Amino acid sequence: MKAIILAGGSGERFWPLSTSKKPKQFLKIFSDKSLIRETFERLLFKLKSEDIFVVTAERYKEETLRELPELNEKNVLLEPVARNTAPACFLGTLVANDEEVVFVLPADHYIPNKEKFWKTVEKGIYAAENYNGLVTMGINPTRPETGYGYIEAGEELEENIMKVKSFREKPNMETALEYIESGNYYWNSGMFFWKKDIFLEEMRKYNEDIYNSMIELDPNNTEHLHRVYPTLRKISIDYALMEKSERVYTIKAEYEWSDVGNWVSVREMEGYSDNEKNVHLVDSKNVFVKTDKNVGVVGLENIIIIDTKNGLLVAKEDKINDIREIVSQLKKKG
Ligand code: GDD
Ligand code: MG
Numbered sequence: 430m431k432a433i434i435l436a437g438g439s440g441e442r443f444w445p446l447s448t449s450k451k452p453k454q455f456l457k458i459f460s461d462k463s464l465i466r467e468t469f470e471r472l473l474f475k476l477k478s479e480d481i482f483v484v485t486a487e488r489y490k491e492e493t494l495r496e497l498p499e500l501n502e503k504n505v506l507l508e509p510v511a512r513n514t515a516p517a518c519f520l521g522t523l524v525a526n527d528e529e530v531v532f533v534l535p536a537d538h539y540i541p542n543k544e545k546f547w548k549t550v551e552k553g554i555y556a557a558e559n560y561n562g563l564v565t566m567g568i569n570p571t572r573p574e575t576g577y578g579y580i581e582a583g584e585e586l587e588e589n590i591m592k593v594k595s596f597r598e599k600p601n602m603e604t605a606l607e608y609i610e611s612g613n614y615y616w617n618s619g620m621f622f623w624k625k626d627i628f629l630e631e632m633r634k635y636n637e638d639i640y641n642s643m644i645e646l647d648p649n650n651t652e653h654l655h656r657v658y659p660t661l662r663k664i665s666i667d668y669a670l671m672e673k674s675e676r677v678y679t680i681k682a683e684y685e686w687s688d689v690g691n692w693v694s695v696r697e698m699e700g701y702s703d704n705e706k707n708v709h710l711v712d713s714k715n716v717f718v719k720t721d722k723n724v725g726v727v728g729l730e731n732i733i734i735i736d737t738k739n740g741l742l743v744a745k746e747d748k749i750n751d752i753r754e755i756v757s758q759l760k761k762k763g
Contacts, residue, residue, distance in 0.1 A: 430554060431529060432472050433521030436465055436485040436493065436536035437511050441756045442691040442749075445740030454536035455492055458695055464537040466496050473499075474543045475550075482506055482524055483536070484517045506648045512661040515669035518621070519632060519643045525625040530557045533666075534620040538688050539698060545684035552680045556590050557622035562676035563631060564622040565593065567615025568686055573605035576690060578617030578667045580679050581608075593677035598667040617667065618682055627676070635673040638662060692717070692733045692742075693749050715746075 436454045440447025446456050454465040462470070465483075472481050478499040485493055487507045494505060506520050518533050525531045532550065540546050549566060556564045567580050576599060583594035596617070600608065608614040623631075633640040642657050671677055687694050696717040702708045708718050713726040720736035731746040744752060 430476070430480060431521075431525045431531050432476055432481045433518070433524075433531060433533045434465065434468055434472075434481065434483045434536045435514060435517050435521070435533060436483050436489065437508065437514075437517060438535075438537060441753045444752050444756050444759075445735060445737045445742050448739065451492075452489070453689070455489075455496065458689065459539060459698070463496055464539075464689070465493070468534065468536050468538070469497050469499075471540060471543050471546060475547055479504070482521055484508065484521045485536075486511060503649050507651070507654065509651075509655045509658045511663075512658060513663045514666040515632075515636065515664045516639060516643065516658070516661045518628075518666045519639060520646070520648050522623070522625050522628050523643070523646060523648045527626050528624050530554050530622060530624055531628065532620070532622050535688070538619070538686065540684055540686055542684050549680060549683050552589065553620075553622040556678055556680055557624055557627075560586070560590075560676075560678050561624065561627050562678045563628070563670060563674055565596075565671065565677060565679045566618040566620045566682045567591075567679040568618050568682050570609055570614060570616045573602060573609050574616065575599055575602055575605050577688075578619075578671065579605070579608050580615040580617050580677075582613055582615060582679060586678075589681040589683075591679050591681075593679050596667070596671040596677055598665070598672055615679060615681070617671070618686060619688065621666070631670055631674045631676065636662075636664070636669050639664075639669070691749050691752075692735060692744070693746050696733065696746070717746075 438452050440452035443453055443456055447453060455463045457463050482504045483493055484506045487509055490505055490507055521533060522531045553564050565580055578598045579600060580596055581594040583592040585591050639661060642661055646657055647653055687698055701715050702718040703710060703714060703716060707723050709725045710716060711727045713729045715731045716726050718724050718734045733744045733746055735742040
């Protein structure tokens with residue numbers, strides 16, 4: 430098996446911790462290790478480093494190797510320009526042997542329990558080997574989140590392995606609510622298993638342009654990548670394959686998971702700071718603070734306060750996604 434870590438992301442939603450030089454995968458949010466380091470160690474629990482690959486942007490090469498010094502340079506596959514996850518999955522899958530299983534996963538998710546994670550991963554590998562399809566990991570949904578893909582489960586073929594009836598990437602709020610109420614939907618975790626030959630077959634069927642451009646690519650040939658990559662269509666694997674293929678399966682994820690989308694998801698995991706020693710509240714509640722300084726809050730609720738060397742953020746929880754605006758203002762002001 431080959432594991433492919435996707436690490437192309439930007440980090441706008443974690444200002445002031447993140448900057449364009451330090452996107453989300455390099456942030457140390459939950460421990461003294463970066464998210465990509467945590468992901469890598471989760472894989473090393475059962476895999477050898479030679480079977481682990483990272484697909485990332487050229488500008489993140491050095492930092493990736495600094496974080497993962499066990500990796501051979503040729504295991505870091507470099508994209509000259511970002512073309513979203515379908516091309517990144519293709520590039521990663523090219524390193525596998527014909528019928529070998531590939532496990533694709535994001536660099537920047539939070540999964541605290543390695544044992545439970547691997548229990549589901551082993552089921553995923555088994556499903557990819559035995560059902561010859563594209564295997565997703567389904568998470569039990571807890572709210573009508575519109576930032577995720579939704580998996581409609583069909584027939585249960587074996588314990589916790591189901592055929593997928595339909596896949597819908599990022600539905601609107603009304604549709605997400607319907608899905609949650611119907612009870613038959615899972616969130617897509619963004620991690621996938623497939624055999625190389627099956628993936629290539631499905632890409633050829635539904636994305637012939639990308640298939641034709643990439644099928645002869647040597648994933649370590651910089652000159653070749655520079656020629657081909659700019660010509661590729663930008664599309665995520667969810668739209669390119671999961672919504673289209675009739676061979677999608679899902680396994681129920683049996684571990685705690687968060688995609689760490691923004692500061693509110695960090696707060697959900699860590700809890701409010703209301704009772705902490707350095708946080709002093711007057712007529713306030715639901716305050717999340719990241720700093721060692723003494724912080725006083727008067728007359729406010731549902732507030733996020735993040736203090737780093739790079740800046741100080743004070744935000745209302747329900748406006749947290751607007752911190753992208755700060756990043757673009759900072760860019761304009763140079
Ligand atoms: N190498 C590379 N190149 N990686 C990329 C690129 C790219 O062009 N674009 C995104 N990635 C990486 C991101 O860094 C992240 O680790 C992963 O691929 C997923 O991309 P996101 O942009 O974070 O996707 P999303 O969160 O909007 O949606 C996906 O994940 C959700 C769960 O977190 C989808 O798969 C959804 O269906 C899913 O629910
Ligand atoms: Mg994501």
